[in-house]
Structures are given as structure tokens and as C-alpha cells.
Amino acid sequence: MTERSLTERKKDFDENYKRILDQIGEAALRSGRKPEEITLLAATKTVPVELINHGVAQGLTQIGENRVQELLDKYEALDRSRCGVQFIGQLQTNKVKYLTGRVDCIQSLDSVKLAREISRLAEKAGAVMDVLVEVNVGREENKGGIDPDGLYEFIDEVRRLPGLAVRGLMAIPPICSRREEAKRYFFRMAQYYVDIKGKSMDNVSMECLSMGMSSDFPEAVECGANLVRIGSSLFGPRAYRRPVEQGGNTVWQG
Numbered sequence: 001m002t003e004r005s006l007t008e009r010k011k012d013f014d015e016n017y018k019r020i021l022d023q024i025g026e027a028a029l030r031s032g033r034k035p036e037e038i039t040l041l042a043a044t045k046t047v048p049v050e051l052i053n054h055g056v057a058q059g060l061t062q063i064g065e066n067r068v069q070e071l072l073d074k075y076e077a078l079d080r081s082r083c084g085v086q087f088i089g090q091l092q093t094n095k096v097k098y099l100t101g102r103v104d105c106i107q108s109l110d111s112v113k114l115a116r117e118i119s120r121l122a123e124k125a126g127a128v129m130d131v132l133v134e135v136n137v138g139r140e141e142n143k144g145g146i147d148p149d150g151l152y153e154f155i156d157e158v159r160r161l162p163g164l165a166v167r168g169l170m171a172i173p174p175i176c177s178r179r180e181e182a183k184r185y186f187f188r189m190a191q192y193y194v195d196i197k198g199k200s201m202d203n204v205s206m207e208c209l210s211m212g213m214s215s216d217f218p219e220a221v222e223c224g225a226n227l228v229r230i231g232s233s234l235f236g237p238r239a240y241r242r243p244v245e246q247g248g249n250t251v252w253q254g
């Protein structure tokens with residue numbers, strides 16, 4: 001793959017952005033909602049800040065980063081005047097300190113230990129951190145997220161922490177070969193979301209159902225998502241750096 005220049009990538013973005021907004025809008029209407037009820041969050045891992053800021057200038061209102069170090073590297077240069085920053089990757093307890101005061105929401109809350117640390121640091125800063133509870137909707141081993149069987153108990157425990165506010169649910173369903181398969185998981189998530197909303201627990205407001213990525217976001221919206229997290233369809237394929245052999249030497253490409 002030949003590398004595309006930043007100028008080309010900006011042009012690609014403009015086309016992709018328009019197309020994706022149209023697709024989100026159509027899926028919203030199919031599910032009986034208005035297009036503006038769905039938030040597009042741009043998943044910006046590996047995307048250079050210049051390209052992200054171009055996206056913000058075109059209208060992006062939310063971005064999500066996956067890795068704490070990458071977030072810190074980009075943070076100062078990000079145009080945050082018009083765009084919210086969220087954290088969407090797996091988070092270790094000892095890294096929470098880098099996120100408080102920097103991100104508007106942590107979408108990947110998946111343990112009581114993590115919740116306690118988020119609450120502790122937010123409280124210390126005189127703030128309250130919005131969080132989404134990540135659900136391991138496919139009950140996959142080695143995957144982040146709360147097991148659906150323990151979801152209510154988990155929420156009932158963490159909602160008592162003073163420094164965080166539970167705002168919704170997030171899921172990354174198992175990789176499905178057919179789009180229709182993914183819908184099973186999205187429907188399940190929508191059920192949890194509505195059930196919890198119906199319980200009206202203090203300090204829990206189900207406002208955000210975050211699910212759907214490049215490969216399946218129209219299905220997610222049809223099933224009730226009101227925030228989709230899209231990376232590669234917006235910014236182009238991610239070029240991860242990888243070692244290659246070149247004349248007996250190892251060089252890093254990407």
C-alpha cells in the first residue's frame with residue numbers, strides 16, 4: 001500500500017464523513033429516530049493530530065482515544081474548543097490519573113477497582129467523571145467488560161461512588177462474519193440499557209448507548225445505539241508500525 005499524503009487523507013475524510021453521516025441518518029430514520037439523536041464519535045487511534053483537527057473543523061464533535069500515552073502525546077495539539085475527548089480503550093488503574101481533567105467520559109469502566117480510582121481522583125479534583133459501563137456482551141474470554149449476569153449488581157455498587165456518574169453502556173460485540181449476527185448482540189445491549197433505565201437508580205442516567213463501529217454501525221443504530229465509534233471508515237485503514245527485514249536489517253514501517 002502506498003502511503004497517502006495528508007492532503008489526500010483530508011480529502012478522503014471529507015468524502016467518508018459525508019457518507020457516514022448519511023448512513024447514520026438513514027439508520028436513525030429506520031429506527032424511528034432523528035439523525036441528530038445519534039452522535040458520531042471518531043475513534044482516532046493512530047490518526048495524526050492534524051487530520052483529527054481537520055475532522056473537527058469539518059464538524060466532528062467527539063473523538064475517542066484508546067491508549068493513554070497516545071492521548072497524552074496528542075492532547076495539547078488537539079482542537080478541544082469545539083470537540084469533546086473521550087477514552088474508549090482498556091484502562092489500567094494506575095493510568096487513571098492521566099485522564100482526570102483531560103477527558104469528558106471514560107467509556108470502558110469494567111471493574112470496581114477502576115471505578116474506585118476514577119471516583120477518588122475525580123473527587124480530589126472537585127469533579128465528577130462521566131463513565132459508561134463496558135459490557136462483555138458476547139461473554140468472551142480475555143475481553144474487557146462486565147459479564148451481563150453481574151451487570152445490575154456492578155452498576156448498583158459503582159453508582160454509590162461520589163466521584164463518578166454512570167451515563168450509559170458501551171459494548172464491543174464479538175467479531176461477526178455476517179452483519180445480521182451482530183444485531184443479536186446489539187439487541188441484547190438495547191435490552192440491558194432499557195431495563196436499567198427503567199430501574200431509575202440514583203446517580204445512574206442511561207443517556208448513552210455506545211455501540212457500532214465501521215463494519216456494523218448502521219445495524220447498531222437500528223438496534224438503538226445513540227453513539228457510534230468509527231475509525232477506519234472515516235480516516236482510512238490504520239497503518240500500524242511493523243518491523244520488516246531490509247537487506248539484513250530490521251526497519252520499522254508504517
Ligand SMILES: *Cc1c(COP(=O)(O)O)cnc(C)c1O
Pocket residue numbers: 043045066088089172213214215229230231232233
Ligand atoms: C478502534 C476502535 C473503534 C473503531 O473501530 P473501526 O473498526 O476502525 O471503526 C471503536 N471502538 C473502539 C473501542 C476502538 O478501539
